[in-house]
Every structure is written in C-alpha cells, then in structure tokens.
Amino acid sequence: MQLRHLRYFVTLARVRHFARAASECGVSQPTLSAGLVALEQECGHRLIERERRFIGLTAQGAAMLPWAEQILGAMHMMASAVASAPVQGEFTLAAIPAALPLVGQLAEALLEQNPGLALSVRSATSREIEHALAALEIDAGLTYLDHEPPAHTLAVPLAAEQYLFLARRGAGFDDRAAIGWAQAVAQPLCLLHTGMQYRRILDERLAARGLVAAPRATADSHVALFAMVRSGGFCAIVPDGYAQLLSGLDWACFVPFDEPEVARRIGLVVMDRDPMAPLSRAALTAARGLVIE
DSSP, rough: OOOOHHHHHHHHHHHHHHHHHHHHHEEEEEEEHHHHHHHHHHHHOOOEEEEESEEEEEEHHHHHHHHHHHHHHHHHHHHHHOOOOSOOEEEEEEEEEEGGGGGHHHHHHHHHOOOOEEEEEEOOHHHHHHHHTTTOOOSSSESSSSSSSOOSSEEEEEEOOEEEEEEESSSTTTTTTOOOOHHHHHOOBBOOOOOSSSHHHHHHHHHHHOOOOSSSSSSOHHHHOOOOOOOOOOEEETTTHHHHHTTTTTTEEEEEEESOOEEEEEEEEEEEOSSSOOHHHHHHHHHHOOOOO
C-alpha cells in the first residue's frame, strides 16, 4: 500500500472534490483517480462513491478513513522525530476564534525557542480541533479547557475569558460603566453561529438567566462580527481578549457586564501520546513558559 494513495484518499475525503484534492496533493486529476483505483483494488473494496463527481465514501471507505488518517499522521510524526535535533519544519496550530488573540504571544515564544520552525495557523471549531488532533493532522490546538474538552490530551491553561458587550461609538453606550444581560440581548445582535463552542457556552449562560439570544446576523469569525458592529447597525458579545487587540480604535466601545460570568479557561492542547511528537513537546514547553494577562 503506497502512502501517496492514502494521502489522495484522505485529502479527497476532506475536500470532497476531485480537482481540489488533486491540486492540494500536487498531482493531476487523472493521477489522483488512478491512485484511488489502485488503492481500492489493493483493499478489495470500493471506497468512494462517484459518478462524474465525488458523492461520498462507501461504508468501507468510512471505516478505513480514521486509520488512513492515523497512518499518515504517524508518518509525519516519525519524520519530525528524525529531524528533531533541533526541532524544525512546519508546525500546524489550530485555534478556536475566541483563542486567536493568544496566537501572537504563543507564536513568539515557540519560534524564539525553535528558530527552525515555520508556523502555520488556522481557525477551527473545537470539534474540528479534537478531530484533527486525533487524526494527527495538527501539532497543537488552542481551545476551551473546561467545556467540551478534547479527549486524550495534555493541556496548558493560558488565559481566562470574560464576556464584553461591543457597540459602535455614538450608539448610546459610550458613557456606560456596565450593561445588564437583558438589555444586551435586546439589542440588534450579531453573534457567532451555534456550531461554534463560544456561542454554545454563551447560550447556556443566557438560558441560566432565563434569556435567549435571537441575533439578526451570525458568522463563524469575530472579524465578520467586528465589521458588522462598525457599520453601526449591530452590537455583539465578544471575548475580552479582542478588547486588547482593538484598543485605540475610534469606533469600538467595549462595555463590561454588570454581572460578570465565571471566567472560562482557554489553553494549548496536544495529544497525550507515548512517545510524544517533538513538535508537540516543543509547544508544551513554550506554553508553560508563558504568562498571559
């Protein structure tokens, strides 16, 4: 069984499009298709449902996918271990949107300690991070540690998150020292969608107060929320980490809540494996040396 054929299979399962999978693998589409056929012949089962386009995986393909992901991930970890003196290569970090303000300080510490690394950062949901860690697709994640924590991981707490109300200056909140939850929910809100863990936690905390958020707009990115708030037609409830990133902007008005919530811990997570991948160990070392306000 050739590793490149497994890579074609895993990539196609992820992107669900033959041409995009071929492009990502750096081969032509006929080469990708021929490799997939060879893999099916070697396995003795049809793995992919297709007509002129990708339809999905067969039952056999779905059963094979997690094993193929782990084989490729283990090969990546083995290659990293071989080249780990010193640690070098690409380090892949996935972060939930609420944790993105922490990326700068973690990146600085990680790259200062390991100058041979090149950092690749992507935004992901907490569930995507858990899957990517288990499949060895990423080296580490930044996510919530107390709410739906990923399984079989080691964690380093980095920050404690609080909610802030965000409005455009001039919208009537500039001189407010605090805002009540009921008043905040009554505003024309834009929020992350319910597929994001931040939103699920927020909805739980609102429900405990007998409140329900009914946003006029949703997104999967805080940047999109900020753009909508800046337009003047929306308000938002955001993590306090973004207040530091946006401090000094003339349009942003952050208001604390009059009844603060219990802070939520955000931190770095890596898979708890023995042996541990050198890149994961480097991330733990860097994170443990950080003190983030």
